[in-house]
Amino acid sequence: MAGNVTVTALWKVFADRTSKTQIIAFAQWLVTVTDFSFTLLGGFLMVVGGYGAAFVGHWSLFGTPWIVLGQLMLAVAGGVWLGILVPIQIRQARAAQDFAVIGEVPPEYRKDSRTWLVWGLLSTVPLLAGLYWMVAKPTSYW
Secondary structure (H helix, E strand, O other): OOHHHHHHHHHHHHHHHHOOOHHHHHHHHHHHHHHHHHHHHHHHHHHHHHHHHHOOOOOOOOOOOHOOOOHHHHHHHHOOOHHHHHHHHHHHHHHHHHHHHOOOOOOOHHHHHHHHHHHHHHHHHHHHHHHHHHOOOOOOOO
């Protein structure tokens, strides 16, 4: 999941820099497809697997500090993804369908791309922090 988030951002940035409408439109389509298939599925599997591991390991979901921090960080990253990034992606996917034919990328698309990239990078920080706490289980900090 973390790899998909990173690679998807790189696809989009490099495609947008070409200024070629068909390349940008195709990359935007890939961003949308991979986000809804790999990111959504990966997030779901990560949550199910994490709660399953906590259950099997007899760890308290709200009494174990690294589990609490992991859940909090993943919730923040998921909130940014659902509340900010997905609406931008949907808007951009619709715009890309039009400009792939018309041949001109509108300024709104470019503005949305910058916003998407900034919020995407910001949401990656809590995602990686949450993954770290869930994998490393750093009990020495508490």
